[in-house]
Amino acid sequence: KNEVEQSPQNLTAQEGEFITINCSYSVGISALHWLQQHPGGGIVSLFMLSSGKKKHGRLIATINIQEKHSSLHITASHPRDSAVYICAGGYQGAQKLVFGQGTRLTINP
Amino acid sequence: EAQVTQNPRYLITVTGKKLTVTCSQNMNHEYMSWYRQDPGLGLRQIYYSMNVEVTDKGDVPEGYKVSRKEKRNFPLILESPSPNQTSLYFCASSARKLTGVNTEAFFGQGTRLTVV
Numbered sequence: 001k002n003e004v005e006q007s008p009q010n011l012t013a014q015e016g017e018f019i020t021i022n023c024s025y026s027v028g029i030s031a032l033h034w035l036q037q038h039p040g041g042g043i044v045s046l047f048m049l050s051s052g053k054k055k056h057g058r059l060i061a062t063i064n065i066q067e068k069h070s071s072l073h074i075t076a077s078h079p080r081d082s083a084v085y086i087c088a089g090g091y092q093g094a095q096k097l098v099f100g101q102g103t104r105l106t107i108n109p
Numbered sequence: 110e111a112q113v114t115q116n117p118r119y120l121i122t123v124t125g126k127k128l129t130v131t132c133s134q135n136m137n138h139e140y141m142s143w144y145r146q147d148p149g150l151g152l153r154q155i156y157y158s159m160n161v162e163v164t165d166k167g168d169v170p171e172g173y174k175v176s177r178k179e180k181r182n183f184p185l186i187l188e189s190p191s192p193n194q195t196s197l198y199f200c201a202s203s204a205r206k207l208t209g210v211n212t213e214a215f216f217g218q219g220t221r222l223t224v225v
Contacts, residue, residue, distance in 0.1 A: 042219060
């Protein structure tokens with residue numbers, strides 16, 4: 001079993017739809033990062049969560065520590081949101097991230 | 110502007126010819142890492158550094174070397190590249206440990222390496 005698992009692997013939606021990407025992670029992971037990778041390949045950090053919820057613009061990230069589950073939501077989705085979204089877990093005491101396989105999101109106009 | 114700069118962005122080389130991919134950050138970060146990204150395998154850590162002269166292996170260190178002589182630079186060295194090192198490489202830095210409160214990881218733009 002992978003340490004970080006994402007679903008779905010691919011997601012296509014129409015502009016304006018509410019998007020949810022899910023991430024489950026293993027025991028020992030104490031921090032969860034959400035990253036965005038655009039078609040050009042560059043990676044941008046969106047959120048880092050160890051508890052609760054964070055919001056930035058149309059993006060919302062939540063984490064449930066008991067269930068070891070995190071979600072990334074995009075409200076009022078737009079074609080420019082099309083990218084690969086990656087969740088990555090950090091283990092307490094370790095200096096590395098373990099990555100999910102990514103979710104390829106396509107928003108059609 | 111806060112950034113992590115990798116060079117080169119693209120590189121095609123031949124088996125066995127030593128190469129270095131440079132990584133530099135301008136945020137005075139202590140922590141730096143190298144990752145490789147391969148289809149179906151995702152991103153995996155190669156090496157990391159927690160400060161100058163402090164480096165350690167990640168999950169896939171074979172065939173790679175690193176050095177951290179200065180805080181801002183963390184070059185990745187392939188002494189004798191082989192085709193299985195064809196990949197997309199990312200350098201990343203952070204001010205604190207990646208499990209620290211509100212720690213953000215900053216990534217370089219990536220280096221696409223092809224070894225023929």
